[in-house]
Amino acid sequence: MENKETILQELKQISEVVANAPKGNVYTVPSAYFENFPSSILARIHSEIADFGSKTAPFGVPTGYFEGLANNILSKIKQHEQTVEEELNELAPLLNTISKKPVYAVPEGYFESLEITIPLKVANPPAKVLSFGMPKRILQYAVAACTVGILMVGAYFYMGRNSDSTGELASTIPYDSAMKMDVTKELAKMDDQAIDQYLSETPITGYIINNISAEEVDDQQMINTASEEDINEYLNETANPSEGKSGS
Amino acid sequence: MHLDDKELLHQFKQPETKEKAFTSIIKKYQEKLYWHVRRMVVDHDDANDVLQNVFIKVWKGLENFREDSQLYTWLYRIATNESLTFLDQQKRRSSVSMDEVESGLSNKIKADEGFDAQKLEWKLQLAIQQLPDKQRAVFTLRYYDEMPYEEMSRVLETSEGALKASYHHAVKKIEDFIRNH
Numbered sequence: 001m002e003n004k005e006t007i008l009q010e011l012k013q014i015s016e017v018v019a020n021a022p023k024g025n026v027y028t029v030p031s032a033y034f035e036n037f038p039s040s041i042l043a044r045i046h047s048e049i050a051d052f053g054s055k056t057a058p059f060g061v062p063t064g065y066f067e068g069l070a071n072n073i074l075s076k077i078k079q080h081e082q083t084v085e086e087e088l089n090e091l092a093p094l095l096n097t098i099s100k101k102p103v104y105a106v107p108e109g110y111f112e113s114l115e116i117t118i119p120l121k122v123a124n125p126p127a128k129v130l131s132f133g134m135p136k137r138i139l140q141y142a143v144a145a146c147t148v149g150i151l152m153v154g155a156y157f158y159m160g161r162n163s164d165s166t167g168e169l170a171s172t173i174p175y176d177s178a179m180k181m182d183v184t185k186e187l188a189k190m191d192d193q194a195i196d197q198y199l200s201e202t203p204i205t206g207y208i209i210n211n212i213s214a215e216e217v218d219d220q221q222m223i224n225t226a227s228e229e230d231i232n233e234y235l236n237e238t239a240n241p242s243e244g245k246s247g248s
Numbered sequence: 249m250h251l252d253d254k255e256l257l258h259q260f261k262q263p264e265t266k267e268k269a270f271t272s273i274i275k276k277y278q279e280k281l282y283w284h285v286r287r288m289v290v291d292h293d294d295a296n297d298v299l300q301n302v303f304i305k306v307w308k309g310l311e312n313f314r315e316d317s318q319l320y321t322w323l324y325r326i327a328t329n330e331s332l333t334f335l336d337q338q339k340r341r342s343s344v345s346m347d348e349v350e351s352g353l354s355n356k357i358k359a360d361e362g363f364d365a366q367k368l369e370w371k372l373q374l375a376i377q378q379l380p381d382k383q384r385a386v387f388t389l390r391y392y393d394e395m396p397y398e399e400m401s402r403v404l405e406t407s408e409g410a411l412k413a414s415y416h417h418a419v420k421k422i423e424d425f426i427r428n429h
Contacts, residue, residue, distance in 0.1 A: 007394050014416055015423040022369045023392070027286055028362060033296075034282070038274040041303045042267060048304070 250276040253319040260310055270310075274303055277320070280393065281327045287376065287388045288331035290356045298334050302327045317402065324395075324403045328385050335381050353377040368426070375425035379418050386411055387418040 011019040187195070251259075251272055259269035281302060286295040305326050313322060354377050357363060357370070364370050376384055385404065389395045390411075397408040404411065 004394060007390065011391070011419065014419040017423045017426055018372075018419050021372045021426065024369055025283070026362060026367075026369050026373055027283075027292075027360070029282070029292065034278055037278050037282075037299075038271045041274055041300060041307075042271065044300060045304065045307050 254315070257310070257313065257315065257319065270307060273306070273310075273319075277323050278303075281323060284324065284327055284388060284393060285331050287392065288328075288381070288384060289334055290353050290377065294334065298330050299327070302330050305330070318399075321399055321402045324389070324393075325405075328389075328403055332381055332385065371426050371429055372422065374429070375422040378425055379421060383414050383418045386414045387422070390415050 008019060256269050256273050256276075259265040260273070262269075278299070282295060282299050285298045285302070286292065289295050289298060302323070306323065309326075313319070354374055357373050357377060358365075376387060379387060382404070386400065389400050389403065390397075395403070397411050400406075400411050401408045406414075
């Protein structure tokens with residue numbers, strides 16, 4: 001809570017009159033109000049929880065209300081339903097007095113002949129003709145899309161044949177020649193210095209330790225070339241749990 | 249001696265100590281909140297109704313209360329909002345103007361059995377009731393509850409600058425009222 005003195009000083013700066021007004025409480029509270037307040041709140045909460053938990057509706061319903069509800073609704077609907085005659089009586093009673101018998105003549109035997117001809121027409125309905133004519137603009141777009149697709153597929157295969165694993169074009173050795181190459185002979189032709197430089201630049205120790213079996217590796221050479229960290233990692237990975245037990 | 253808020257909140261979240269912790273929270277804050285509400289709505293019965301609603305809301309919301317704000321601030325915010333809502337409802341229900349509601353509050357003060365028009369403290373109460381509702385909340389929170397502006401800005405969700413200006417205007421209005429009555 002902020003310092004009382006600070007608040008008083010602030011008030012004095014704004015208004016001496018208000019600052020000097022007595023701050024005492026003028027209102028009264030019924031006796032034992034605060035003592036009883038927590039229990040009255042809890043009682044209210046309990047009653048709310050009980051009402052909520054019981055799920056009973058707080059409203060009363062007249063006896064037999066639901067039993068007769070459907071019939072009541074139907075009778076009300078019927079009350080509001082008018083026959084055509086009733087409706088016409090309200091709107092134009094004169095029309096109800098006129099006969100509804102048709103006044104127009106029909107050729108003799110028309111309805112009889114109609115009964116024969118209609119089923120024939122229904123049995124063999126003429127096939128619906130669908131036009132294959134595509135709008136000219138859609139056709140143009142389709143041709144353009146096909147052309148682009150063919151060019152992209154061609155480019156993909158061309159690049160794939162002439163690229164190495166990193167996707168760069170192999171500029172010195174064609175793909176077919178590389179497949180037929182005798183690697184041992186080619187290595188013999190290479191300068192020792194170039195091989196040393198390649199080996200020194202390429203991190204191979206981790207790969208050797210992880211991927212080559214112990215029989216394939218000259219132990220002494222591995223110890224000479226591998227770092228202490230690599231050796232520790234290798235020992236941890238290949239440690240035989242039974243060794244630890246026997247040693248203890 | 250009241251328990252620490254953190255401990256009370258922890259106890260509230262345990263089913264076996266929930267009610268005990270809630271009772272402790274009520275006991276700890278009931279008087280502060282009551283007087284804050286009472287100064288807003290004046291009448292004891294109204295204050296009691298509002299305070300009950302405040303604690304019912306606290307019961308319902310305390311489970312999800314995020315402890316990144318203080319319990320005290322949160323309680324004051326609920327109490328202030330409930331008081332303002334109550335006054336707003338009264339205005340709507342009676343469909344009277346704001347001036348009439350303010351004079352209604354003044355009449356309630358005058359109807360108090362201890363009211364003495366000559367006493368400055370009663371004049372001060374009448375002056376406070378002339379203030380618009382939210383300004384009255386700002387004044388009472390600062391003057392009576394001695395709340396820092398920073399805290400008040402969280403309670404009323406208003407900037408500190410606006411609260412300082414509001415308090416300044418409120419004090420000036422009260423001063424004018426006391427001088428002229």
